Structures are given as structure tokens and as C-alpha cells.
């Protein structure tokens with residue numbers, strides 16, 4: 307985490323001590339480093355240097371408006387999966403033509419809105435969706451640009467909940483149905499085939515699944531074009547992992563160097579290339595600051611009860627995910643082993659297990675690698691307001707999301723008479 311490091315005993319985000327942020331903005335607090343995001347993006351940009359390539363940030367990883375602004379200003383497009391995410395792109399002035407729309411369950415209303423705005427491409431996930439999109443487009447007097455998401459049947463060897471490219475899950479069109487689906491799409495008057503896409507899963511930490519997927523995708527490109535259907539772009543999805551606990555995922559530039567060699571060897575180097583990275587752009591650019599409320603010794607476990615919980619940091623509860631937890635201010639006290647848990651009324655509300663920490667009530671801890679799939683998956687369970695967020699850029703720290711109040715949460719509710 308090059309932009310989060312200790313100076314003396316104090317943890318810094320770029321040039322700002324995180325303890326200062328906890329004091330100023332309260333906890334739980336997400337703290338993001340802009341330089342860290344731009345560095346992660348730069349690795350992809352180096353990988354694609356000299357190519358017609360588009361990086362569409364998968365905003366489900368973190369859709370906070372200021373984060374979207376960072377990527378829009380750096381030249382990214384966006385991969386969206388809902389009408390809500392579409393409105394977020396518009397709110398930051400992103401160009402509709404730089405948007406690709408993924409997801410297995412697009413509604414007619416979402417399709418209409420996206421068509422009216424002129425988004426870049428619909429990544430269609432099934433044959434029935436092709437028919438519905440065609441009908442919506444014809445009714446609107448438009449032609450929808452489409453790509454079909456192919457399920458390459460490759461095992462990304464990641465957690466089953468976040469693996470998406472194997473037979474038997476809900477995503478994409480089966481590998482052996484692909485050609486038929488493209489023929490069907492090409493025959494529909496409301497659709498224009500522009501590309502092909504895939505996405506095999508998330509938090510992938512080895513390069514083999516990517517290399518296999520590339521071979522299978524290029525075979526399909528060849529077969530589809532041999533059938534007389536031209537593909538302007540090839541979209542390889544996202545999925546590249548980050549280090550949570552010493553994992554060593556491939557570097558984006560080195561990985562793409564190898565993948566692009568395959569593209570070139572097959573003669574498809576002139577196509578527009580697209581990717582949809584999420585986690586690898588923001589995951590290690592964020593941490594969550596939390597305050598220790600109580601230390602509670604137990605018979606078999608000691609608990610460190612903090613003010614962040616599963617509603618703020620859902621990944622441990624949902625995927626048994628590991629996030630490193632470090633002190634905002636290192637102390638010389640004796641460390642003890644704790645389960646770090648939140649205040650929510652569920653045994654699943656844990657953030658880290660068996661962690662060695664020297665803390666006392668009032669200490670601040672930083673939960674690392676919290677830039678992706680934390681705030682964007684946060685909930686209001688237990689009527690807990692969602693945390694505040696701060697974006698650090700050098701010595702400056704800007705509040706980019708206010709802490710949610712009980713009034714915010716109740717605003718759309720109505721009493722009965």
C-alpha cells in the first residue's frame with residue numbers, strides 16, 4: 307500500500323495522518339488515496355499503450371461520485387449494471403457513449419433510458435434479453451449497439467460466490483450457444499452487433515485463467531466473423547485481484563503484455579479492446595477507520611468491539627474475506643489476540659479474527675483494502691447510518707460523503723394514519 311504508510315508511529319494516507327481525519331470527521335470513516343487510484347489505473351494504461359483501448363471502470367466496486375470523477379477525468383469510461391449507476395455517471399458529467407451496460411436482469415425501463423441517452427454498448431447476457439432489447443429499440447425508433455457476454459467456461463479458482471465464468475452459473479451465454487446467439491442478434495432490426503465480452507470472476511490472483519479465456523474468446527471471434535458478423539470491439543471484463551493478505555496477483559501491465567501478444571498473434575490487434583476493472587483500481591486505495599469501543603475478554607476469545615460493522619464492511623461476513631487491520635497510531639503496549647467485531651446483532655458481524663493488537667478503548671484502527679465492495683455494498687441494517695468518506699490528495703483531505711443521519715434514512719418512509 308504505497309500511499310498508506312507509517313511515518314514514525316502514525317499511519318498516513320498520502321501526506322495526511324489518519325488520526326487527524328478520525329478526529330475531524332469521526333468514525334467509521336472511509337479514507338481514499340487519489341494517487342493510489344491513479345497509480346492502479348496507470349498500470350493498465352501502460353499495458354495498453356499505443357492501442358485503441360478503453361478502460362471502463364466497473365463502478366459497482368465503488369460508485370461514490372467523487373471517485374467516479376477521478377476516473378472520468380483520467381479518461382475512463384464506465385461499466386454499469388443498473389439504471390441507478392447510469393444516473394451516477396450523468397451526475398459526474400460522464401459521456402453516455404463511454405458507458406457499457408452489463409447485468410443479467412436489465413429492465414425495459416433501464417433499456418429505454420440507456421437507449422435514449424445513447425450509451426456505447428449493451429452487454430447482453432441471454433437470448434431472451436436480445437429479443438426484449440430489440441423490441442424496446444424498435445418501439446423507440448432506435449438501434450441498440452450490442453455485445454454478447456460469453457461464458458467461456460474457465461475456472462478462475464476464486465471464491466465460488468464471485469466466480470462467474472463457469473458452466474452452471476447465471477451469467478452470459480453458454481460457450482456452445484454463442485454463434486447461434488450472434489446469428490439471432492444480427493438478424494434483429496433493432497440491434498447492431500458491435501462487440502463480444504466476457505467476465506470470468508473477481509479477485510483472480512493467477513494469470514492462467516486469463517490466458518485460457520483469451521484463447522477461447524479469440525476462437526469465438528474468429529468463428530463469429532467467419533459467419534459474416536463483424537466485431538468492432540473485444541471486451542475482456544474485469545476481475546484482476548489485489549493483495550489482501552500477501553496475495554501476489556499479476557501486475558496489470560505485465561499481464562496485458564502477454565494477453566495482447568495472443569491478440570496480435572491471431573491477427574485481431576486492430577480491434578478496439580475494452581476492459582472492465584473494478585477492484586484492482588480502487589481496492590487498495592481505501593481504508594476504513596474505526597474506533598475501539600470496548601475490549602471484552604471471553605472464555606475462549608477476546609473481543610475488540612469497534613464502531614464499524616458488517617453494514618459498513620460486509621465482505622468478511624459474506625465471503626469470509628480477510629482484511630488486514632492495523633493501528634492508526636502504533637503503541638508500545640502489550641498486544642493481545644482479539645476477534646475484531648462490530649456492534650450489529652449478528653454473530654456474523656466480525657471484521658477480523660485472531661488479530662494481534664495493542665489497543666485500548668478510544669484507539670483507532672484502520673481496516674485495509676477497503677476501497678472496493680465496501681461502501682458500495684454498505685447497508686442500513688440496525689438503522690446504522692452509512693459512514694462518511696474522505697478523499698485524500700497530497701496534503702488535502704476532502705469530505706466526499708457526509709455521514710448518513712437517521713433523518714436521511716427515514717426520509718422516504720411514511721407513517722400510517
Ligand code: LLP
Pocket residue numbers: 364367385408409468505507508509543544545546582583584585586621625678679
Ligand atoms: N464486469 C462485470 C460484468 C462484473 O460482473 C464485475 C464484477 C466486474 C466487471 C468487475 O470485477 P472486478 O474487476 O471488480 O473483479 N462483491 C464481491 C465482488 C463481486 C464482483 C461482481 N462483478 C467482493 O466483494 O469480492
